[in-house]
Amino acid sequence: ISEVFVTGLEGHPDQERLQGLTYETIKLRAGQTTTRQALEADLTELYATGWFSDVRITPSDSPLGVRLEVAVVPNPVLEEVVIENEAVLLPASEIEKVFAPDYGNTLNLNQLDQRLKELQDWYNAQGYVLARVTGPIRISPAGLVSLVVQEGxxxxxxxxxxxxxxxxxxxxxxxxxxxxxxxxxxxxxxxxxxxxxxxxxxxxxxxxxxxxxxxxxxxxxxxxxxxxxxxxxxxxxxxxSQTGSLSGGIAYSAAQGIYGQVQFGEENLFGKAWKADAKVSYGQYGSQFDISFIDPWIKGDPFRTSMRMNAYYSRNYPAIFRAGPHTKIKLIDNTDEPQSTAEISETSSSVMLSRTGGDISFSRPLNGGNPFQKAAWTLTTGINFQLIDVLDSDLDSKRYGAKEDAASIDQVLCVAYNCSSSNTLTGVRLGAAYNSLDSNTRPTQGDYVSLATSQYISVGENSPTYNKFSASYAHFIPVRLLNFTSGCNPKEGEKEDCPQTIVLSLSAGGALGELPPYDAFCLGGVNSVRGYESCGIGGGKYFSEATVEYRFPIWNILSGEVFFDAGTSLGSQSDVSGNPAGIRNIPESGYSPGIGVIVATPLGPLRLELATEEFDIEKYRFNFGVGFKF
CATH class of the missing domain: 3.10.20.310 (membrane protein fhac)
Known part of the structure; x- marks a missing residue:
């Protein structure tokens, strides 16, 4: 080799740098001998730099030996990158962001491959894992690079x-x-x-x-x-899954006491995801037969509207007439209005209400017509009908009740509206709920709001007209006060799992119109003021409740809670016809501190709680509940 010289870079903005890079890349030097394999190796090396679209080495004879002309075609200066496809997801702003460092510089094909990977990473991050960005399919002399995208x-x-x-x-x-x-x-x-x-x-x-x-x-x-x-x-x-079920068991509730239940259910009726359920229960304070049908998503509805229908027959002893250690109200045997204290003493049976009725309701999330969008607000509406009969233990109709130890005609009350032994309730219900909680199973932050009103309309002489309304608000505040579990003390590389929250809850409600005594607002129980049994306080026409609760993890599926509940009927017991709560000396207000443990199960959280009436340690009660109070 007598001489090695580079051509093709004349007039290129990057001529000096590319010429130096070419001389550095090729191994051939003047004064050396070469072979065809050596020439091909240098060609490969020059291509591998990514700076040239074409490279040729041409030998020619000279008096002093072989002259080697290295003819290169440099890539143009990059000015623009475009996608050949129309209407692709990849935004122009992302292309501009990725290629911004390269604009105005000589295009390097190796660097271009790296930029294509960055565009591919954008698709992958968005979930479009089958998308492929390929190219270049064209590079113009003016520096325009064309790419192709297959998005899958x-x-x-x-x-x-x-x-x-x-x-x-x-x-x-x-x-x-x-x-x-x-x-x-x-x-x-x-x-x-x-x-x-x-x-x-x-x-x-x-x-x-x-x-x-x-x-x-x-x-x-x-x-x-x-x-x-x-x-x-x-x-x-x-x-x-197997969607049919037949179950039975013994359980306890505030409404029925200890009761036995047999239940049959089908979660996928006719393969349409319809849910049908029938159950029979018989307990200490009542019995019930109930059938229900739920369509969780009405076919063809873009809003994911659901429908629920229910029909039932039940007999129970309302808590407002019997709950707690207070003197109970018993039915007066005589169906006529008592005229003397002697008639008052003729009491025998506890107050039993027979309810025959049904309802149909619809629920719609406000998702804007997108059934896959999580909606914060959900609206419900429905109608219901109930025929209520006042019965004694022999299933005879009664009208009046009195305290077991009543000594005055003033302590007689009408059990139902209009002093009738039978009432008909026909109502329309409207409701709204707002949910911004971070989790429906173990929430630690966010808000939950519930608003509801039921308007009952008279359809006859013994059918009252009244409105019941209520509102509740719960605010969850994430905290970090205790560190019992390993999830609260993660090792390096482990994910923290330490859900703790303080919940502030407030609820209130009331009634306007001819509220029947059995429909007064009772407080107390597992989902109210927990140191009192159901209807252990309240029993008025209005109510208000407040709770502060701290939840924290203890071990694995076990969590703890410390709470303080308070509730009041706002001095409205006497506003209820007959004042059953006042006659029984049920307190208008009360508060309850308590503690509990929560077990996470596939059926939801199970709560075992110990609470006291006010701070009287001799007046305590255990509660067992399914699900959180709020």
Whole structure:
């Protein structure tokens, strides 16, 4: 080799740097010998720098040996990057952000590959994991680079049912048939044919399907469509859960005392996700037969409106006439209005109410017509009908009641509206709820608001007209006061799991009009002022309650709580017809400190609580509850 010289860089803005880089890259020097393999190796090295679109080495004879001309075609100065496809998700601002450091400089193909990976990372971060950014398909002399994007289009969403072994065909080779209708599944899936494949949206779809409780196992796979490059079929393989149930047991509630119950339910009636339930219970303070039907999402409704219908027959002993250590109100045997204290003493049975009725209600989240959008507000409306009879233990109709130890005609009251043995209640209910909690199972921050009003309309002589209204507000404040669990003291690399919160809750309500005595506002019980039993305080036409509660983790599924409840009927006991709470000397107000433990279970949180009346340690009670108070 007598001489090595570079051509093709004349007039290029980066001529001096690229010329020096070319000389540094090639290994051939004047005075050396070379071979074809050595020349090809230098060509490869120059291409690998990424600065040139074409490189050629041409040998020619000279008197002193072989002259090597290295002819290069440098890449242009990068001025603009465009996407050839129309209507892609990738915003122009993201392209500008990624390529901003390179504009005005000579295009380097290696650097361009790195920038394409950054654009690919943007798609991946958004969940579009099948998207592919490729190119360049064209580089103009003026520095315009053209790219192509394939974003991964869903051709079709296919549903396959599987058996317990995970097979979608039976031993005879036939597809496994599912009970659930395809539209029940597909309406929960936001990823539709023609839309872009997004793993995050698919995972949300699968979570929504699990939340219906109808499916035991769900897996997702994709299959490329050979005839449509860039398109895939999404296959959902679903194993259904057993949705029918028959159960029975013994339990306790404030309304029924100790009771036994048999219940039959179906969660996927006719494969339409309809829920039907029938239960019979018989207990210490009453019995009940109840059938209900729920459509969790009316077919075709874009707002995810749900419907609930219920019919029931029950007999119970209302707490306002019997609860607590106070003297109970008993029915007077005579159905005529008592005229003397002698008639008052003729009491026998506790007050029993027979209720026959039904209701239908609708609930709609305010999601703007997007059924997949989480809505903070939910509205409900409904109508209900009840026929209420006042009965004694022999199921005979009665009208009047009095204290067991009544000594005056003034302590006689009408048990029902209009001193009748039977009332008819026909009402319309409106409600609204706001939920901004961070979790529905273990909330630590956010707010929950509930507003409700029920307007009862007279449909006859013994049918009252009145309105009941209530409002409640709970505010959750995240705190970090105790560190009992390992989740509160995570090691390096471990995720913290230490849910603690202070809850401030306030509720109030009242009634306007002809409120029947049995419909007064009772306070006390597992979801009220917890140191008192149900209707241990209150019993007025108005009420107000407040609670401060601190919840903290103890160990694994076990949490603790410390609370202070207070409630009052706001001096309204005497505003209730007959003043049953006042006759029984039920206190208007009360407060209750307490502690408890909470066990997280698949059925929800279970609470075991110990609370006292005010701070009297001799007046305490244990409560067992399912779910949080708020």
């Amino acid at each position: 289009i869903i051709n079709e969403v296919l549903i396959e049912f599987t058996n317990a072994e995970g097979d979608s065909v039976d031993p005879e080779g036939n597809p496994v048939k599912g009970k659930t209708r395809d539209w029940v599944i597909s309406r929960e899936v936001s990823s539709l044919s023609g839309s872009l494949f997004n793993r995050q949206l698919i995972e949300e779809d699968i979570r929504r399907l699990y939340q219906t409780g109808l499916y035991k196992d769900i897996t997702m796979s994709v299959k490329p469509v050979i005839e449509l490059p860039g398109s895939v079929d999404v296959i959902l393989k679903i194993e259904e």
